[in-house]
Amino acid sequence: MSISDAIYRPFETLIRPLDIPYRPLPSKGPVAVLVHFISMFRGVLISLALSSMAMEAINLTIVWGLSVIVDGVSQKGASAFLHREWPLLTFLGLLIFPAMPIASFLLNTLNSHTLGIGMPAAIQWQGHKAVERQDLAFFHDLYAGQVASRLQQVSSAVQQQIIAAFQSIPRFLLQLVGSVVLLSSLSWQLALPVVIWIALNVALTIKMAPIFAERSRRTAKQRSLVAGAITDLYTNMQMIKQFAAEDSEAGAISRIIRKAIHTQHGEQRIYRTSELIVVVLNTTLWLVMLAIGFSGLVNGFLTVGEFVGAVYILQRLSTQIFTFLQMGQQIFQAIGTIKDAMPVMTTPPTIIDRPDAASLTVNSGEIRFQDVSFAYKSGKPVIDNLSLTVRPGEKVGLVGLSGAGKTTLVSLLLRFYDIGDGAILIDGLDIRTVTQASLRRNIGVIAQDVALLHRSVGDNIRYGRPEATKDEIEHAAKTARADVFITDLADGEGRKGYDAFVGDRGIKLSGGQRQRVAIARVLLKDAPILVLDEATSALDSESEAAIQEKLNLVMEGKTVIAIAHRLSTIAMMDRIVVLDQGRILEEGRPDELVERDGLFARLWKRQTGGFIPEEINEPLPASPAT
Ligand SMILES: Nc1ncnc2c1ncn2[C@@H]1O[C@H](COP(=O)(O)OP(=O)(O)OP(=O)(O)O)[C@@H](O)[C@H]1O
Numbered sequence: 001m002s003i004s005d006a007i008y009r010p011f012e013t014l015i016r017p018l019d020i021p022y023r024p025l026p027s028k029g030p031v032a033v034l035v036h037f038i039s040m041f042r043g044v045l046i047s048l049a050l051s052s053m054a055m056e057a058i059n060l061t062i063v064w065g066l067s068v069i070v071d072g073v074s075q076k077g078a079s080a081f082l083h084r085e086w087p088l089l090t091f092l093g094l095l096i097f098p099a100m101p102i103a104s105f106l107l108n109t110l111n112s113h114t115l116g117i118g119m120p121a122a123i124q125w126q127g128h129k130a131v132e133r134q135d136l137a138f139f140h141d142l143y144a145g146q147v148a149s150r151l152q153q154v155s156s157a158v159q160q161q162i163i164a165a166f167q168s169i170p171r172f173l174l175q176l177v178g179s180v181v182l183l184s185s186l187s188w189q190l191a192l193p194v195v196i197w198i199a200l201n202v203a204l205t206i207k208m209a210p211i212f213a214e215r216s217r218r219t220a221k222q223r224s225l226v227a228g229a230i231t232d233l234y235t236n237m238q239m240i241k242q243f244a245a246e247d248s249e250a251g252a253i254s255r256i257i258r259k260a261i262h263t264q265h266g267e268q269r270i271y272r273t274s275e276l277i278v279v280v281l282n283t284t285l286w287l288v289m290l291a292i293g294f295s296g297l298v299n300g301f302l303t304v305g306e307f308v309g310a311v312y313i314l315q316r317l318s319t320q321i322f323t324f325l326q327m328g329q330q331i332f333q334a335i336g337t338i339k340d341a342m343p344v345m346t347t348p349p350t351i352i353d354r355p356d357a358a359s360l361t362v363n364s365g366e367i368r369f370q371d372v373s374f375a376y377k378s379g380k381p382v383i384d385n386l387s388l389t390v391r392p393g394e395k396v397g398l399v400g401l402s403g404a405g406k407t408t409l410v411s412l413l414l415r416f417y418d419i420g421d422g423a424i425l426i427d428g429l430d431i432r433t434v435t436q437a438s439l440r441r442n443i444g445v446i447a448q449d450v451a452l453l454h455r456s457v458g459d460n461i462r463y464g465r466p467e468a469t470k471d472e473i474e475h476a477a478k479t480a481r482a483d484v485f486i487t488d489l490a491d492g493e494g495r496k497g498y499d500a501f502v503g504d505r506g507i508k509l510s511g512g513q514r515q516r517v518a519i520a521r522v523l524l525k526d527a528p529i530l531v532l533d534e535a536t537s538a539l540d541s542e543s544e545a546a547i548q549e550k551l552n553l554v555m556e557g558k559t560v561i562a563i564a565h566r567l568s569t570i571a572m573m574d575r576i577v578v579l580d581q582g583r584i585l586e587e588g589r590p591d592e593l594v595e596r597d598g599l600f601a602r603l604w605k606r607q608t609g610g611f612i613p614e615e616i617n618e619p620l621p622a623s624p625a626t
Contacts, residue, residue, distance in 0.1 A: 008109070008113065011109050011110065011113045011114045012113065012114070012117075014043075014044050014110075014114045014118070015041060015044060015114055015115070015118030015119065015122060016118075017118050017119075017121035017122035017125055018121070018122075018125055020040060020122055020125075020126070022126060022129040022130075023036070023040075023126070024130065024346075024348075025126070025130055025342075025345050025346045026346070027342070027346040027347075027348070029339075030213075030334075030335040030336075030338035030339045030342065031335065033158075033338045033342065033345075033346070034158065034161075034162065034334070034335070034338065037119075037123060037126075037158055037162060038162055040122065040126075041115065041118075041119060041122070041162075044110060044114055044115055044118075045115070045162065045163075045166045046166075047106075047110055048107065048110045048111060048115065048163065048166045048167055049166045049167070049169075049170045049171075051103055051106040051107040051110060052107055052166070052167045052168070052170060052171040053170050053171055053174050054099075054103045055100070055103045055104060055107060055171065056171045056174045056175050056178070057174065057178075058095050058099055058100050058103060059175075059316075060174075060175070060178040060179075060182065061092075061095060062092060062095060062096065063182070063309060063312055063313060063316075064182060064309070065088065065091075065092040065095075066308070066309065066312070067186075067305045067306060067308060067309030068085075068088070068305070069081070069085075069089075069305075070304065070305035070308055070309075071303055071304070071305030071306070072085060074303075074304060074305065107167070111163055111167060115159070115162075115163050116159070116163065119155075119158075119159040119162070119163070120155040120156055120158075120159040121155075123154060123155040123158055123159060124151055124152070124155040127151040127154060127155065127341075127344075127345050128151065130344075130345040130346070131147060131151065131344060131345065133349045133352075134347065134349050135349050135350055135351045135416075135417070136411075136416040136417070137376075137416075137417060138347065138349070142228070142344070143225075143228030143229065143231060143232050144228075144231060144232075144235075145227050145228040145229075145230065145231020145232060145235075146224045146225060146227060146228025146231075147228075147344050148227070148231070149223065149224040149227030149228060149231075150220075150224045150340065150341035150344050150345075151341065151344070151345075153220055153223065153224060153337050153340075153341065154337055154338055154341045154345070157220075157330075157333060157334040157337040157338070158334055158337075158338065160330065160334070161327075161330050161331045161333070161334035162334075164327045164330060164331070165327065165331055168323060168324065168327050169324075169327075172320055172323075172324050175316070175317070175320060176198060176317075179194065179313045179316075179317055180194055180195060180198075182309065182313060183310060183313060186302070186306040186309060186310055187292075187296060187301055187302055187306065187310075189292050189296065189301070190289060190292055190293070190296070190302075190310050193285055193288045193289060193292070194285070194289075194314075194317070197281060197282075197284075197285045200281055201278065201281065201321060201325075204274065204277055204278070204281075205325075205328055208270070208274050209328070209332060211270055212270065212271075212328070212329055212332030212333070212336070213332045213335045213336050213339070214336065215263075215266060215267040215270050215336065216267060216332055216333040216334075216335065216336025216337065217335075217336035217337070217339045217340050218263050218266070218267070218336070219260075219263050219264050219267045219333075219336065220333075220336050220337040220339075220340040220341070221340045222256075222259055222260035222263045222264075223260060224340065224341075225256055225260070226253075226256050226257055226260050229252070229253060229256050230253060233249055233253065235504070235505075238507070271329050274325065274329075275322070275325060278321060278322065278325055282318045282321065285314070285318065286314065286318065289310065289311075289314050293307050293310060293311070350418065351415060351416075351417070351418055351436065353435045353436055354432070354433060356433075357433060357434055357435045358429070358433060358434050358435070358438075359434065359435055359438040360426065360429060360431075360434035360435070360438040360439050360441075360442055361438075361442075362426060362427055362442045362528040362529065363427055364392035364393075364427055365392045365393065365426070365427065365528045365529055365558065365559035366389065366390065366391060366392045366425075366426070366427055366428070366559070367388075367389070367390040367413065367424070367425070367426055367529065367559055367561070368388070368389045368390075368423075368424070368425040368426075368428075369386055369387055369388040369389075369409070369412075369413075369422070369424055370387055370422050370423045370424070370425065371385055371386075371387055371421060371422035371423075372385070372386045372387070372412065372419050372421070372422035372423070372424060373385050373386070373419065373420045373421040373422060373582075374408065374412055374417065374419045374420050374582075375420060376408075376417075381420070381582055382405045382408045382582050383405050383408055383409060383412065383419070383582040384581065384582035384583050385421070385422070385583070386409070386422075386582060386583060386584060387422075387584075388577060388584060390559055390561060391559075392559055393557055393558065393559055394559060394560070394574050394575065395555060395559075395560040395562065395572065395573045395574045395575070396560065396561050396562070396573060396574065396575050396576070396577055397562050397563075397564035397569065397570050397572075397573035397575070397576045397577070397590075398410075398561065398562065398563045398564065398576075398577055398579055399564055399565075399570065399576055399577070399578050399579070399600060399603065400578055400579035400580055400585075400599075401580065401599075401603075404579040404580055404581065404582070405579055405581070405582040406563045406579055407533065407563065408582075409561075409579070410445075410531045410533065410561060410563065412424060413431070413443070413531065413561065414439070414440060414443060414445070414531070415431050415432070415436055415439055415440075418432065426439070426442070426529070441527065442527050442528055442529055443527050443529045443530070443531055444464075444522035444525045444526070444527035444529070444530045444531070444558075445522065445530075445531045445532075445533070446515070446518050446519055446522050446530075446531070446532050446533065447518070447533045448533045448534050448563075450506065450511075450514040450515055450517070450518040451505060451506070452502050452505060452506030452509070452514060452517060452518075453502075453505075454501060454502065454503060454504050454505070455501060455502070456495065456498060456499045456500060456501055456502070457482075457486055457489060457497075457498055457499075457500055457501075457502050457509075457517060458470075458473055458497075458498030458499060460502060460506070460517055460521065461473045461476060461477060461482075461498075461517060461520045461521050461524060462524070463521055464476070464520075464521035464522060464523070464524035464525035464526075465524045465525055465526070468524050470498075472524060473498065473520075473524065474498070476520040476521070476523040476524040477498075477516075477517075477520045479520070479523055479553070479554075480516045480517070480519040480520035480523055481516055482513070482516035482517055482519070482520045485509075485513050485516075486498055486500075491503075491508070502514075502517075519551070519554070522554070523554055527558075528558055528559065529558060529559045529560075529561075530554065530555060530558050530559070530560045530561075530562075531560075531561050531562075531563075532551075532560065532561075532562035532563065532564075532569070533562075533563045534562075534563055534564065534565045534566060534569065545568075548568060548569075548572070551572075552572065555572075560573075564576070567604070570590050571590060573590060574589070575587060575588065575589060576588065576589070576590050576593055576600060578593070578598070578599050578600045580599065585598065585599055586598045586599060586600055
């Protein structure tokens, strides 16, 4: 172990941010959130406060010692004083070295090394744990960038302010009490103005505190809005460029930034005004103290040593009050920041596992929607008293006009939302009685809009089954016909093949390539239930035919619900369910439905230009039934 390790490792391991178990944040208010984080690091914070107070006690003792030395030397002469008072001088010397540097090292290392790094990481981690538990619906109402920015702001604000508070408040209080006691021992006439000055400062702080908090909340909100809007813009850059909307978007962003500047100006006005009041109070105190001091020297109720001590104490007090004021402002800034971020971190999720939730094991794979009703916001039902049983191994295609509720129905199966009435059962088990993780582990999804993470293509496939081996990943890719393009992939960092990164949300891959990766991912997952949201929509007809064949393989023995737009997908289904306004309008085999003169037949005819094939299983030319 190196010397550096021996000195710093203990400080670095005092807080292990990622090992702290998650505890839900209190929703009572920003102060409760502050207290929550304080209690998380109380041991280190108390050590910080103690070392800070030790520093102050050393400083006050040195001041007292200096005034004794000045008086002693002036009254008894230097050599007699030094001869008699050597124990005091030795004591003061030991305070200056080594006590002061040791306390200072301890203070700075606990501050910047232990808390400065460990605390924001822990707060961010706990905040992330709170956010990831939120319902999917929660993310639909916010900019993703705004959520991230709020977490970032909270972690840095809370960390800075808690550290500052623990370092400065006890020290400042000790300094106040110590200074008043020292001044009183010198002369009550000097102590009195200081007591009045302290009372005025306290009154000012009490008056300004709620204003600081409200202004800071507004500023934090504007800051997170700027971050959210900019992130949203960058995420949708392609669309913005397509519409040549850079200028209008820049205009929108500049308006948000201008508003943020305006809010910050408002906040700073309050801060600067309160500082101005403190300056006036300080100056008045100085004038009063100097007047009393000189009068004390002239009238003999103060010695030169006492006068020097009083001036030194006063100088330190008036400097410290600014630090204290700034810290007060920052604490209220932190409270405002927390207030703004509280909905993100403390809104309790509504979709939660029951305490006794079982782990779902799918044996046969029957899915039953039983009198299911659902509305997004209390309003018009999107799913209206719908009953549907999908037999084990059956392939059901959902067809319907846009907005009929097809995607909603599969979202309900995945329990992204809880239904209003009725029940959804898998193998006879209500999905609300099993854990969400086990439910979703048993359902493979290939969505229309394939989401990939900005990681290597191999890691994106591995997402289906994290423990999969390299061979299994390559096999899945081959089956999905993704290997043909993966081997040619290379990214800007020189990574190739399965190691090449796919760009933000997979932007560097074509739509068809992204879908093949998604199919490989689901193949690897090998879940007994499959949800296909028009899985082949982004493929050219040649690739589609090839993948359709693979999908047939994937679907074998699995229960499948497919949101089917393409005729070729519809043709693969055992049964078609036609949805309209959240209700089942028609159902039956595809060929039966074509014969029946209902909505499905109409959609079918529109897509095929009136052409009704004799053999429904034959691959068909056109696209969506919607
Ligand atoms: N997250 C949401 N919040 C609120 N309303 C929603 C949400 N998602 C969908 N809706 C509404 O629910 C209704 C059904 O939408 P859904 O996406 O289920 O239809 P769909 O049949 O899948 O349509 P499409 O074929 O166009 O994808 C629509 O009126 C839609 O506006």
